[in-house]
Amino acid sequence: MPTILLREMQKDQSGTITAVKVGGELGRRIRDMGIVPGTRITIMGRAPLYDPVAIRIMGGTLTLRNSEADYIEVEPA
Amino acid sequence: MSKTITIALAGNPNAGKTTLFNTLTGARQHVGNYPGVTVEKKAGAYIFPSGEQATIVDLPGTYSLTAYSVEEVVARDYLVQEKPDVVINITDASNLERNLYLSTQLLELGVPMIIALNMIDVAQDRGITLDAQRLSDLLKVPVIPILARSGKGTPELMGNALELARKNTPWNPLHISYGEDVDLALRTMAECISEAGFMTDSYTPRWLALKYLEGDSQIQEKGRKNNPTVDAQLQEIVARVSAHLHQTMETYPEAIIADHRYGYLKSVLRQEVITHKFDIDRLHASDRIDKVLTNRFLGPLIMLGVLLGLYKFTFTYSALPVAWIETFFGWLGTILSGLLPDGHLKSMLISGVIDGMGGVLGFVPLIMFMFFGIAILEDSGYLARVAFMMDRVFRIFGLHGSSVMAYIVSGGIAGGCAVPGVMAARTLRSPRERLATLLTVSFMNCGAKLPVLALLTATFFSNNQAQLMFLLTLLAWGVALTAAKVLRLTVLRGESTPFVMELPPYRFPTFRGLLIHTWERTWQYIKKAGTTILAISILIWAMMTFPGLPKSEEEFFAQQRQEVTASADQTTEALSLKEKLAAIDTAQAGSSLRHSLAGRIGTAMESVSWLPGFDWRTNIALVGGFAAKEVIVTTLGTAYSLGETDPEANGSLAETLARDPHWNPVVALALIVFVMFYAPCFVTVVCISRESGSWKWGVFSICFNTGFAFLLATLVYQGGRALGFAG
Numbered sequence: 092m093p094t095i096l097l098r099e100m101q102k103d104q105s106g107t108i109t110a111v112k113v114g115g116e117l118g119r120r121i122r123d124m125g126i127v128p129g130t131r132i133t134i135m136g137r138a139p140l141y142d143p144v145a146i147r148i149m150g151g152t153l154t155l156r157n158s159e160a161d162y163i164e165v166e167p168a
Numbered sequence: 169m170s171k172t173i174t175i176a177l178a179g180n181p182n183a184g185k186t187t188l189f190n191t192l193t194g195a196r197q198h199v200g201n202y203p204g205v206t207v208e209k210k211a212g213a214y215i216f217p218s219g220e221q222a223t224i225v226d227l228p229g230t231y232s233l234t235a236y237s238v239e240e241v242v243a244r245d246y247l248v249q250e251k252p253d254v255v256i257n258i259t260d261a262s263n264l265e266r267n268l269y270l271s272t273q274l275l276e277l278g279v280p281m282i283i284a285l286n287m288i289d290v291a292q293d294r295g296i297t298l299d300a301q302r303l304s305d306l307l308k309v310p311v312i313p314i315l316a317r318s319g320k321g322t323p324e325l326m327g328n329a330l331e332l333a334r335k336n337t338p339w340n341p342l343h344i345s346y347g348e349d350v351d352l353a354l355r356t357m358a359e360c361i362s363e364a365g366f367m368t369d370s371y372t373p374r375w376l377a378l379k380y381l382e383g384d385s386q387i388q389e390k391g392r393k394n395n396p397t398v399d400a401q402l403q404e405i406v407a408r409v410s411a412h413l414h415q416t417m418e419t420y421p422e423a424i425i426a427d428h429r430y431g432y433l434k435s436v437l438r439q440e441v442i443t444h445k446f447d448i449d450r451l452h453a454s455d456r457i458d459k460v461l462t463n464r465f466l467g468p469l470i471m472l473g474v475l476l477g478l479y480k481f482t483f484t485y486s487a488l489p490v491a492w493i494e495t496f497f498g499w500l501g502t503i504l505s506g507l508l509p510d511g512h513l514k515s516m517l518i519s520g521v522i523d524g525m526g527g528v529l530g531f532v533p534l535i536m537f538m539f540f541g542i543a544i545l546e547d548s549g550y551l552a553r554v555a556f557m558m559d560r561v562f563r564i565f566g567l568h569g570s571s572v573m574a575y576i577v578s579g580g581i582a583g584g585c586a587v588p589g590v591m592a593a594r595t596l597r598s599p600r601e602r603l604a605t606l607l608t609v610s611f612m613n614c615g616a617k618l619p620v621l622a623l624l625t626a627t628f629f630s631n632n633q634a635q636l637m638f639l640l641t642l643l644a645w646g647v648a649l650t651a652a653k654v655l656r657l658t659v660l661r662g663e664s665t666p667f668v669m670e671l672p673p674y675r676f677p678t679f680r681g682l683l684i685h686t687w688e689r690t691w692q693y694i695k696k697a698g699t700t701i702l703a704i705s706i707l708i709w710a711m712m713t714f715p716g717l718p719k720s721e722e723e724f725f726a727q728q729r730q731e732v733t734a735s736a737d738q739t740t741e742a743l744s745l746k747e748k749l750a751a752i753d754t755a756q757a758g759s760s761l762r763h764s765l766a767g768r769i770g771t772a773m774e775s776v777s778w779l780p781g782f783d784w785r786t787n788i789a790l791v792g793g794f795a796a797k798e799v800i801v802t803t804l805g806t807a808y809s810l811g812e813t814d815p816e817a818n819g820s821l822a823e824t825l826a827r828d829p830h831w832n833p834v835v836a837l838a839l840i841v842f843v844m845f846y847a848p849c850f851v852t853v854v855c856i857s858r859e860s861g862s863w864k865w866g867v868f869s870i871c872f873n874t875g876f877a878f879l880l881a882t883l884v885y886q887g888g889r890a891l892g893f894a895g
Contacts, residue, residue: 111423112418114383114420114422114423115383116236116665116666117665117666117668118420118422118423119232119234119236119382119383119422119426120236120666120668121666121668122422122423122426122427123231123232123234123236123269123426124231124266124668124670125265125266125269125430126668127426127427127430128427129427129430129431129434130430135455135458136458136459136462138462138556138557138559138560139462139463139464139465139467139468139557139560140560140561141560142559142560143556143559143560143569143667145458145462145556145671147455148266149263149265149266150262150263150264150265150266150294150296151260151263151266151670151671151672152454152455152458152670152671152672152673153668153669153670153671154556154559154569154667154668154669154670154671155666155667155668155669156559156563156666156667159666159667159668
């Protein structure tokens, strides 16, 4: 299955995270919040100016900027 | 009787930690600070049914135990150094997998702990069934379902905590396998640490090795100081593993570690611990609310409405209690002046103490209502949505969506305080965005500036007070954001930091939580008023009283009085005699105030302050305002009531200003603008210095803000005069 970047996902689209390609503080922060490979996510919506994006993950809702979503690869369901 | 048991509460933000803390400790709370940092340290007392006592410590909410934020460092240091008897780990049962990530780290640390499954009712509504017993068996720690709001399950929770504390078992760290590469590195490093006895008195070798691999800057720094040779050895192993992982799998040690932690959790939860009745993506009530509240078009409109509503609420409902308090202090002043003989003591008590305290306490209801409103926004989860919607805008100014919290706490919704605002900026990770926020939050209309703004708007713009106050808030935002951008383009240039944040589900705030929240902040304000401001009020009274007029001048006034009285004997009526005497008294009070230390400073400053249109009385008040902004109104009051010589007849300050020929709407507006933007109060400056780690920034904020305010106020005054509004 081809993977796409989280930024490219549409509202209400779901998928499974395949890779988080960032280290350092951003990487740690992303993982602390549950964004790790193998986890299912759904796009809940975007802020009024299309950025940041809100995602459903592990039963909670997280927000991240598009520039941060660029490190996250997803296999769309 | 055994010793007091220490129980620490740890958990994610929004997991209900504070709610549980409030439920357990009620009003028996003590709020302090952790040494060295300004993270709030909340502790409270709990008494078991058996009579044993416990101290409950509410650790800051964190997602992890790495050194990502100051909160995480504080929580971790507390656990490692203070070694609490029991740790209660509060988890949100409706979002268990993410919440258990912190639990695994606590288990890896080895603390004696209990997991509290909070909000099981929400989980049930979402079709999630949890087997607490099974989870307990698998993790080998007690797991107790609770409802922190109602206190359901807390007796059982505390019973377990007591039992665990009595057992007093040694710490028992959990070992998770992180895959071949990392496990091998861990073993090598742990051996190396054990041999050298490297910081082993505080930490276990494996845990230390893990932190090195995770790239934990705090631990590495400690290690470097402790033993540079071992540190270098460990760093070398870390570098080797990192390089290997990057080459073979294009990943990082900390990523592998996190993945395996989640893997461990998944394997635990899969063993019939958790079952979902509905599709996991099902929309909850909270999501449906979000569809409206964060809607592209409706969201911002509603947000504006909510903020405006908070204004109306605060200003309308606090008016009555404010009037009561003013009346009370007026009455107190009258009583006291009747009881005491004339002299310095009476003058100090009435002009210094009562006027000072009255001016400050009179605004307590206003602040209480405002904090109550903010607490509703905070506790309901709406404030996080505001950050979500505002981030794109804030980023333009080189800030972060989380900056909005600092701004709002500081008075973005008027009535906050820059001191907690400066502290709220701590959630920002990047030093540059944090500094930019730190240095600009003081532009907001904090609760202490409100009295000045309220007084001046009520006196000179009474027909449009609410609208003007709202405009002033927008102005504060505009100025703060522009200033932040200027700072980020000049002294604080650089990259932006991550915005990964949780949108907690909407919740009805508990009334008890709101009250505690409101009371805590109001009490902080009253304490500040009761100590610093009282002292400053008296100091300023002294500055305005001493040195008194020289003998020759006093004699001059006494002589004038005699002359008037003598000449009045036959011809004039008693009324006009009284007027003439009063005029002399006023003149004398005026010249003695000018003669005093404060008057001299104020007069000296008139050489520049004529530009924004301030006279020496205003100058005195502004100097006092640097100590604390609350003092501005009281000093003006003292200046004018002293000027009138008769403390018994002190009409309200608003009336006095309205009658004074020097004052008009343009002067008032110039003063409003100056007060909004000039040097932050001394306490804030101290906080800025401490938070930024350098006095340089504290001094910078004084100079930068005052210079800017002076410019703007001059523009308003001279512009207003040129346009002919000063009439």
